[in-house]
Amino acid sequence: MKPQPAKNTVSSYIIQAQEQELKRIALELHEGVGQTLYSLYTGMQLIETTVDQSMKGYMEDMTQLMEKTIQEVRLLAVELHPPTLTTLGLLSAMKTYLKLYTSTYGIEVEFNVSGDEVDLPEKERITLFRVCQEALNNIAMHADTTQASITFAWKTEGLFISIHDFGKGFEVETAMKQSTGLASMIERMDLIGGSCSISSKVKDGTAIEFSLPL
Template structure:
C-alpha cells in the first residue's frame, strides 16, 4: 500500500472512531466544556498525533537513509547501495536511485576508458615525435659540433665541448621523457622489468632509496591491468619524489587473496588533511577501468601508503 493511502486510512480510522465514540458513547461536549470532556478530547487528539508521528517515522526512515547515500556517494569510490526496503513508492525510489548510480558509474567508466585510451595514444605520438624528430635533430647537432670542434683552435674547442655536453644532457633528458611517456619496456620485457626500470629512473636523480619486492606466484595479467599498475606506480613514485620529502620507499607487488596488490609506502610527511589532487584522482579513474580498489592513507609507521588491489576476474578479462 502506498504511503498516501496508509496515512489517509489511518487518519480516517482515528476520525471515524472518534465520531462513533461521540455519537454512540456517553461522551458529549457541553457549553462551556467540562474538564472531563476536555481531557477526553485531548486524549483523542494526542493518540491521533502519536499514531501519525509513528507512521511518518517508520514510513520515511528509508528516505532518510537514501538522502544520506545521495549526499555521500562518490562515483570514484563505488560503495554499497542503499537497501530497497520500505513499501510502495519509497522502495521504488530507492531502486530507481540505485539504477541511476549503476548507469552513472558505467558511463563514467566508459568515458574514462575512452579518455585514458586517447591519452595513451597521445603519449605514444608525443614520445615517438620526441624520439624521431627532436632526438635525431639533437644527434645531428652533436655530430656537427664534434666535427667543428675537431678543427677549431683550443679556446674555441673547449667552449664547443661544453656545448656538446649540454646538448648531450638535453638529448638524454628528452629520451628519458619519451620513455616515461611510452614505457616500451612494459610491452617488450614485462611488468616486473618495467617497474625495476621505473624505480631506477626515479631514484637516480633524486637520491630516493627504493626497496622492491615482487611475488613469485603472480598470475599473468592483461595489458590493461599491467598498464594501470605501471601508471599508478609511476604517479605514486613521482609524487613521493616531488612532494613527500621521503628518503625511503617500499614498492611491493604480490598476490593478495583473490587478487594482486601493488603497495607503495614511503617515510615522508604524509598526506595529512590535504585534498586529493589531480594525480590521485587520475589513479582512481584508472583503477575503475579494471575493477580495482585504490586506497590512499597514512602508513603504519607514518608517511603515505598507496594500495591498489586488482581482482583476479579483472585480470583475466
C-alpha cells in the first residue's frame, strides 16, 4: 500500500500553491487593472479642468470615486501578495500594508520594532505576513475600534510579534469554534514551527501573540 503524505505536508503544499496563485493575481491587479485605473484617473482630472461649472461638481465626485477605487485595488493587491515581501523583507512589507490599511479602514496602527531584523526564508516571511494580515483584518471587521498596535521583537531566541486592539473583545472559546480565521493563524504558525496564542475579554480588547524560533 502506497504511504500517505503527512497532514502537515499536504497542508503545506496547498498553502504554497495558493500563494503562487495569489502572487500571480496580485501582479495582474497591480500592473493591469491598477495602471488602467490610474490612467483613467489622470484623464478625468484633466477633463475636470475644462468642463463648465454645471458639470464640475459631478466630475469632482467621479474623480474622488476613481481615487477611492484605486486605493482599494492597491490594498487588495498588497493583501494578495505584497511585492516588497520578496525584495525588501517582512518589516518593509508590513509598513506598506499598514499605510494602506489605515487609509482604507481609518484604524491607526502603532508600529513598534525592537532588535535587528533577520532575513527569514520566503515561506516564513509569507506565513508571518498572512497571520498578521488575518489579525488586522479581524480588527477592522469585528473590533469596532480606531486604534491598534503591532510590535515586532527580534531576539536571539526568536521573533515575537504582538498585535493588540482596544476594541470590544470576544469570548475566545466560543470564537474558536466559529472562526476559521483564528484556526488558520494557529495552523499556519504550526506549519513553520512557530506558535500563536489568542487572548481577549469582552469590552477589553484582544491580544494575539506569534512566536517563531530563529
